[in-house]
Amino acid sequence: MTDDLPQHCGDRVAFAADLRTDGEPEAEFNPGIAGRLPRKNVAAGALVRDGEGRVLFVDPTYKPFLEIPGGMVEDDESPLAACQREVREELGLELTLGRLLLVDWMPTHGVWRDSLQLVFDGGTLSRAQIQAIEPAGEELGGFEFLDLDAAMPRLRPSKARRVALAHRALLAGETFYGEFGRPVP
Template sequence: MNQPHLDPPEWYASLPTVYASAVVLFTDGSDRVLLVKPNYRPHWSLPGGVVEDGEAPHECAVREVAEELGLSIEVGDLLVVDWVPPGGDRPRSMANYLFDGGEISDLGAVRLQAEELEQAEFVAWEDAVARLPANTRRRIPAARAARRDGRTVYLPGTPEIG
């Protein structure tokens, strides 16, 4: 049985959609990870946010770092791509892109966006894992491995819950 072909606008409208976000990994001279504490949720995170319509993930990362930290950067390598299926309040899959931001030598250069963030702190890699929520914590060891091995890590599937 032949199905009629859809016109391009109808065909594109029929495709599934995915949410996307981008974050940046910064470390300091002691190889500690920069985390930020949003004022609108209880857990810490890496600097970053949701990709806007028509925006590339690396552009989102640059924009979010400028907004949240007051830093003008060029992101480095793509360290981690984390794909998470729909869950909880989120009805669609999420693709997160984690980029290397390099080293920040002076936390005093950071200007926190007061509307969204209440704190920024460098912490040990293990402490960063402990402070992140279960659905994002696996990105930290993956980013460390990606930096060490010089290759992007892909994290498919369902993350640890709890």
């Protein structure tokens, strides 16, 4: 089944066909309950590296911390498709993302509702790909490749934990689950 993923990633026509094949949606067991259920935000980012194993970080113009490339998943958009779209919009790169490294739950914080933060393997960029990066002008002040130790003080603490946990998952060849950047066995 995972062999179908890249072919369907973000393909609204394929998803529409799958929905038709699935048949009528399930009836609400309690009329009106679907509208009362909680909703979560979902964000998807990519752990992208250079040939030396350093991680690609972007410098958003609208916040004081570095981020990994990625962003919010839109309605009816798969997380994988959202991550590819965000990387393309932010950096001008067409990446084929690898496996899911991390699912990290983040609690409600200020005006931001709780969310799931997904991190995919963005692979290792060639020199040509790095030279082709074009940061989105108004959204990004730039980008840089950093070792995790050098990046940590420039990340929000929860993001530092999340990136480190995703990196551990990459090295372990596994997918991890975390809560606010902390591993859950």
